[in-house]
Amino acid sequence: MTSSPAATLRAVLALVDRTREVACEGLDRLDEAVESLGALAGSNQPEAHTALDCFSRAQQGGGELVGRLSALRAAVEGVLGRVVALLGDASPTSAPGPVDGPYQVAIAAVRQRIGRTPPGARTRGVWVRSDGSVEELQSGEATPWFEETYQRLRVLGGPQGRALTRLATHIEVQMVLARMGTGQVGGEVTLVLSRPPCGTPPDAAQPFTCDSQLSNLIRSTGRALKLTVIDPDGKVWSYPRGRAER
Incomplete structure (x- = not known):
């Protein structure tokens, strides 16, 4: 049975949500790593500064990824709203009755x-x-x-x-x-x-x-x-x- 456009978009939203949740968990771990490595900022060891710089760049990239996923979700939500307005919603959540x-x-x-x-x-x-x-x-x-x-x-x-x-x-x-x-x-x-x-x-x-x-x-x-x-x-x-x- 072919899914309705609204159902397909909801499946995309669910996938984006799962991806963003994993990204947020990874960002949490990076935040913890950067905070722990912050104690090495005054070290004379170049390896320590290299490690801190790498984790800081990863932290920044993780934040940007989460932001892009949030923007993607908002865009898909907007498309879903327009699709439902134009074509209706055949999903079980739109059953007749007071809503x-x-x-x-x-x-x-x-x-x-x-x-x-x-x-x-x-x-x-x-x-x-x-x-x-x-x-x-x-x-x-x-x-x-x-x-x-x-x-x-x-x-x-x-x-x-x-x-x-x-x-x-x-x-x-x-x-x-x-x-x-x-x-x-x-x-x-x-x-x-x-x-x-x-x-x-x-x-x-x-x-x-x-x-x-x-x-x-x-x-x-x-x-x-x-x-x-x-x-x-x-x-x-x-x-x-x-x-x-x-």
Whole structure:
């Protein structure tokens, strides 16, 4: 039996997702290797500098690969939306009956797909737009928005050293400072993350967390912004108000 165009595109999306997941895991290992080799930066051994340079280049390439896979997924999602609009959707998910809108459907699908990140692993995230289209995101220093986020945090003051770097790696902070705050992204954004925002229970007492800083960071942009974060349990966190809605 011949697959419908929509079903074929969904199969492509599944393949891209699996490939990106493997790439993210590999990037995690490269990040760990570069961090470990950082201690050799002051060594007089040329082999140490060669190894650090090789791993750093691999880390950069891994970040670019993840970014390209995210862009590919967004492009395929766009094509899928147009195909469904023109030809309909013969897949089982389009059975007759009451259905949610594309935004709600996308959020439910993303929550099921990304699940919960285990402790110590890189946070995964997805920006779900109002039309149901999505953009894959991840935390870390290898993203296109880390450096601008880091510099903006330095100007604003607050945490220093490793605490500043750590906060700048978070998906929510990068979205607010490097994308929403600069006008690259509209005033309202919904993120589905593989863990709750840091600073919510059980680590609510920790300083310089997303939950404690996002409201002030949004206000610092001088723009009317709203960030909604949905955690793995379906709780919705809205900023600048910054407390769970349900």
